[in-house]
Amino acid sequence: MSKKECIAMLLAGGQGSRLGALTSKIAKPAVSFGGKFRIIDFSLSNCANSGIDTVGVLTQYRPYLLNSYVGSGEAWDLDERGAGVSILPPYATQEGGSWYAGTADAVAQNIGYIKEHDPEYVLILSGDHLYRMDYRKMLKSHIEHNADLTISVMPVPWEEASRFGIITKDPEDDRILKFTEKPEKPDSNLASMGIYIFSTKLLIDALEEDALDPRSSHDFGKDIIPKLLEENRRLYCYEFHGFWKDVGTISSFHETSMDLLGENPEFDLFDKNFPIMSNVTTRPPHYIGSDARVEDCLISNGCKVFGSVRHSIISTDCVIDERAVVEDSVLLPGAHVKAGAHVARAILGENSTVEEDVKLGSVDVTKDTAVVGNDVVIGKGE
Amino acid sequence: MINRKAIGYITANYTCRTSSKLTECRPLAALPVFGRYRLIDFPLSNMMNAGIKTVGVVMPSNYRSLIDHMESGRDWMLDRKKGGLFLLPGNAFGASKRGMRFLLRDIIANKTLFQRSDLPYVVMCGCNIIFNIDLAEIIDAHERSGAHATMVYCRAEREHDDDVTALEIGEAGRVHALHAGCSFGDNKFLDCCVINRNVLLDIIDNYQDVDHLDLFEAIEPEFGRIDVCSYEFKDLAFGVFDEQSYYQRSMEMLRPDLNDRLFNPDRPIMTKAHDAPPAKYCTGSTVCNSLVSAGCLIQGTVRGSILARDVIVEHGASVSNSIIMQSCVIRSGARVENAIVDKNNVIPAQTELRGTPDATLIIPKAPLATKELATLD
Numbered sequence: 001m002s003k004k005e006c007i008a009m010l011l012a013g014g015q016g017s018r019l020g021a022l023t024s025k026i027a028k029p030a031v032s033f034g035g036k037f038r039i040i041d042f043s044l045s046n047c048a049n050s051g052i053d054t055v056g057v058l059t060q061y062r063p064y065l066l067n068s069y070v071g072s073g074e075a076w077d078l079d080e081r082g083a084g085v086s087i088l089p090p091y092a093t094q095e096g097g098s099w100y101a102g103t104a105d106a107v108a109q110n111i112g113y114i115k116e117h118d119p120e121y122v123l124i125l126s127g128d129h130l131y132r133m134d135y136r137k138m139l140k141s142h143i144e145h146n147a148d149l150t151i152s153v154m155p156v157p158w159e160e161a162s163r164f165g166i167i168t169k170d171p172e173d174d175r176i177l178k179f180t181e182k183p184e185k186p187d188s189n190l191a192s193m194g195i196y197i198f199s200t201k202l203l204i205d206a207l208e209e210d211a212l213d214p215r216s217s218h219d220f221g222k223d224i225i226p227k228l229l230e231e232n233r234r235l236y237c238y239e240f241h242g243f244w245k246d247v248g249t250i251s252s253f254h255e256t257s258m259d260l261l262g263e264n265p266e267f268d269l270f271d272k273n274f275p276i277m278s279n280v281t282t283r284p285p286h287y288i289g290s291d292a293r294v295e296d297c298l299i300s301n302g303c304k305v306f307g308s309v310r311h312s313i314i315s316t317d318c319v320i321d322e323r324a325v326v327e328d329s330v331l332l333p334g335a336h337v338k339a340g341a342h343v344a345r346a347i348l349g350e351n352s353t354v355e356e357d358v359k360l361g362s363v364d365v366t367k368d369t370a371v372v373g374n375d376v377v378i379g380k381g382e
Numbered sequence: 383m384i385n386r387k388a389i390g391y392i393t394a395n396y397t398c399r400t401s402s403k404l405t406e407c408r409p410l411a412a413l414p415v416f417g418r419y420r421l422i423d424f425p426l427s428n429m430m431n432a433g434i435k436t437v438g439v440v441m442p443s444n445y446r447s448l449i450d451h452m453e454s455g456r457d458w459m460l461d462r463k464k465g466g467l468f469l470l471p472g473n474a475f476g477a478s479k480r481g482m483r484f485l486l487r488d489i490i491a492n493k494t495l496f497q498r499s500d501l502p503y504v505v506m507c508g509c510n511i512i513f514n515i516d517l518a519e520i521i522d523a524h525e526r527s528g529a530h531a532t533m534v535y536c537r538a539e540r541e542h543d544d545d546v547t548a549l550e551i552g553e554a555g556r557v558h559a560l561h562a563g564c565s566f567g568d569n570k571f572l573d574c575c576v577i578n579r580n581v582l583l584d585i586i587d588n589y590q591d592v593d594h595l596d597l598f599e600a601i602e603p604e605f606g607r608i609d610v611c612s613y614e615f616k617d618l619a620f621g622v623f624d625e626q627s628y629y630q631r632s633m634e635m636l637r638p639d640l641n642d643r644l645f646n647p648d649r650p651i652m653t654k655a656h657d658a659p660p661a662k663y664c665t666g667s668t669v670c671n672s673l674v675s676a677g678c679l680i681q682g683t684v685r686g687s688i689l690a691r692d693v694i695v696e697h698g699a700s701v702s703n704s705i706i707m708q709s710c711v712i713r714s715g716a717r718v719e720n721a722i723v724d725k726n727n728v729i730p731a732q733t734e735l736r737g738t739p740d741a742t743l744i745i746p747k748a749p750l751a752t753k754e755l756a757t758l759d
Contacts, residue, residue: 263681297662301675
């Protein structure tokens, strides 16, 4: 195996319980997003667009769809000899085996994979964030600082700061002074984006040490980073400016989906300089019927629209029948809204059905977004 | 289960009888159709859906766009270790001829493809006729019939069709004779057949002196000794032989019932995969009775039209009863009616392009803009 500068480890094993019905059958990174994509496409496309050709995808929760979707990484042009995408599930050895106990444990159990590729640096990514980033710029900053660990950060609104891992930095040189997971009284609004670049030797040492600590929860944010700070290691931050959203909750999933609409969205799927790639099935162009009304929407291949759709995202192979109305909603692949039904501010799971004349959801933004699970049929009175 | 009974042979070196602006810049097999497909997608997908893993494609002389489209054959599962996609040399002779499209000279020149296989059958297809067919069922029917070859036909639905061949069919579906041209109700040959591989190899060895003929023309005098059966295909089949038939067949796909039949998800039609995002409809856009492909951005009005990938229709622009190919931009206030606008055209603001339903206006393919050229690999 030739020596590599940087490989990526993509954490894709979480259950994504905050996405409720959407992740009852599939892992969060495999959830459909933006009409024709799945959430993991954004991280994998970032890797491909950043020239990172070796990606380990750490899977654990309901991995089947995710594994078959990612495959050998061919859809992202990552199926290179001596590189490519490897699915890394928990495994057994002569000493036994165990599930991944935390983000750090997942990577620790795959130190062998890292050693086999023998990179200078390891990029740790989450599989559930929506953003475009050229990781090469972050790596350059890591090298310039001669850092042990670089954490990508971005300023967030102060009132939201207590939802994130918050970083206090030295204003002179971006060195990290303090890292607090979800602080009640944040003293900074620089949030960790969950994107880390480690120098490989330090990562391996830190993970091996952490594995032996019975008090550790084996999590990067809670255990590894505080420990490295305590040891006075060279931790730096890399400030990112641009669109970055966590799509891990129903409300952020809905809101971020709606952010894709409009003529000049902040996150533009149409940006050809940094394409988002996906492993799609070939379906014919979508059909808009003679009496259909379509406004302010994204509509994917294979759809048929005979009713009215406004301010919504319609994924591959959805059908909206005559007299049906869909507004402020996200229809995941194969969803069917039957004649006369009215769907507002809802997320319809894959291959779900809303029966004729059913009213689902409300445009009232103070109400919760309605969510229909994959394959679920919503009839009258439900 | 994978059907390991046949190999495929596609003749992609034929064009259409009248020269057209649409086929001046590309072989007919690579002609874009129904928004995101090209004609060759149909025979390739039909073979894929029958589990055929070895396909030889007889190439036209101007093959660039065809190779660009097929690449390694990956989208049709043809990037195989065993078998796969084979690009074969083709003859320019007779490329615009009427009738059948299996020139014996090309078959003889590519004997190796047939010799190397150990499977009993060869499925042959042209590219001019669009249909979604269950070839596995036809191979089975051929096997049951015990015939040496089976020709696939449908009932002709138009008064006169000079571009195809009629089959005279007798008892037990045996083909007795061939006639150039078809009338209403005739048995129209669909340029699709199954033939026993060893029979084909015999023909290759014994008919070299008439290699200027089509395969079935050459063996017609010996129908009987060579047992040729027929199979009636009862679903949609669209021939593309000139601009008018191309336009009309395309517009018929705006009927959802026909569209569902051609794009039956049980037998998917595959094409080269692209990473275009879903189409975006802006506030103020009006779209009805149209097929719209991925990557389109629509601000204006689109009626009764087919839009290929990455088409932009700006505010105040209108497109009706037209086919707009990939990466065209219809600028603000422009009007396009009864037209076929080939790839990469930018229709300037406030211009009007009008054809009539009987005389479609054709705007030929435009060169790539310099900026785009710079970003090509």
